[in-house]
Amino acid sequence: MSFFSLKTDDKDKYKVYIENFERAYLNETTRFYKQKAGQYLTEHGILSYLHYADQKLKEEEKRARRYLESVPECNSVPLLVRRCVDVFVTEFREQITNECPNLIENNDIERLRLVFVLLDHTGDISSLTQSLESFIVKQGLDNMLKNKDTIKQDPESYVQQLLDLYRQFSNLVRDAFLNDPRFLTSRDKAFQKIINDISVFQLDMPARATRGTTRTTLAESRCPELLAQYCDILLRKGTSTHKKYSSEEIEVKLKDVLLLLKYVQNKDVFMRFYKGALTRRLILDTSIDNELEESIVIQLRDVGMPAEFIIKLQQMFKDLKLNRDMNEEFRTVCPSSRNNNTMMDSFSFKILSAAAWPHPGDKIDVSLPAQIEDVLPEIEEFYKKKHSGRKLTWYHTVSNGQLTFTSKNGKYDLDVSTLQASVLFSWNHRPTNKLTFSELKLATNIPEIELKKTLWSLISFAKLKQQLIYYEPHVESYQDLNEMSLFWINYDFTIIRAGKIQTRGHINMIQRLQLNTEKGREEENEEIMFLRGERTKEAIVKIMKTRQRMNNAQLQTELIEILKNMFVPSKKLIKEMIEWLIDHRYMARSETNISEYVYVA
Incomplete structure (x- = not known):
């Protein structure tokens, strides 16, 4: 038709x-x-x-x-x-x-x-993207809760579980949804919720961004801490995780961490833990590869870590390189070296920039062996000649060394902290004596709480079947040690491997180098919150100076966009900082609209 x-x-x-x-x-x-x-x-x-x-x-x-x-x-x-x-x-x-x-x-x-x-x-796939996001969040949190006890003690299991989940749903988005950007966004939103969730692990942070105002806390995700710990066990010599992977595999796994890190909101907390672990690796010389360490720092910059943080990390590596040259020069002019002080062959010092490295907390005056006490003034004099006007402060709590201990069964090299060494040297002139806690406190000059922790590391070292120091009466924790506790050297000490006594051996007794005290960690948390407040105020002023006039919703959106690479400010924090800026006449509320702000020049 x-x-x-x-x-x-x-x-x-x-x-x-x-x-x-x-x-x-x-x-x-x-x-x-x-x-x-x-x-x-x-x-x-x-x-x-x-x-x-x-x-x-x-x-x-x-x-x-x-x-x-x-x-x-x-x-x-x-x-x-x-x-x-x-x-x-x-x-x-x-x-x-x-x-x-x-x-x-x-x-x-x-x-x-x-x-x-x-x-x-139909042009509307929101129901499907929402289903995907909800399912990823539910499965992710269910898996975390199910394996909570395991992954709490094992950062590697935690990271691997997150990566398995990420790959599972990345493959799903690729195969079922052809990597459509809307589904990639849903996947990313879901992972951000999982990683920043506090129902599985939480870290308590001060509730206010001003110093010394409150002891109340806010819960945040512990994910950044666990990611930093995982980086540490990959980059530190001697860990079981490091031993089972090749260099290439370690680099791949570190890149996996960087992938997860982009979903972390409180990146400033990651920086704190990462920097602390890096400091321990560099001070104890336990890093598997300093070049790899520097490469990771550059990659941290590439995933959005603040420039000021990266600059400080890079300065830490510069300090170490300068120290290598300084130590060589010092040995050629050191009086102790010329006087045949045999210790000088293995002695080294690290002079570190106070602005770049974590503050070790309160300075503790520890009784040191005479050979070391004699060298320190020489180092100070040598440094003054090179850098007039600069002052050195020695932090013995983060220093360390190696001692050779001879028992009835053999000779053993012990890596010890300076505090551990000071305790052991207390028996140098009275090797068979039993010493009370009070006598050790007098001999070492170590504050009571730090002395208890140091003694506990020598009398209950988990890796040893026989302890280096014996004590009585038996207690359950270092806190129970008291003035009348008795300690003595175990001259039957030995290292046992595969059921056999070793006549020679080496053991690292330092465990985790204590960078600061409990009080110092609390102050560090307060410092993080204080800096968040300062960064929030700076960003608000920058936005208002550009915009001149802005409503509250627009200001919050733009503020989060600026700060998200470091942390996501809470509404409470934003409100507090806006009130502070209004009180100090940096900005004002509009006379015609209470939810609108005006920049004050």
């Missing part, structure tokens, strides 16, 4: 086609499938219906391209597709979206792709 109409106006040349053919074609197709679609869904269920709907959409689009006009004036094919989408998808959207969580849980790639294609025709 053909239709002809003689017209002189091009505008109406498709009018007969549209009114007499296209309209009938669209209406009849719609009527036919309205009956068929519902019937098919009832008889075969939603899973089969997904295939049916996709197949019929393709068939009808192909048929439409064959029989309908495709010129721009008609737009027939898109109209037909739109009608079919309404019938096959929009009409049954609820049934389709209700099946999404099950499909995601079963990793049903084929049907998820069908759902994606069908819903994408």
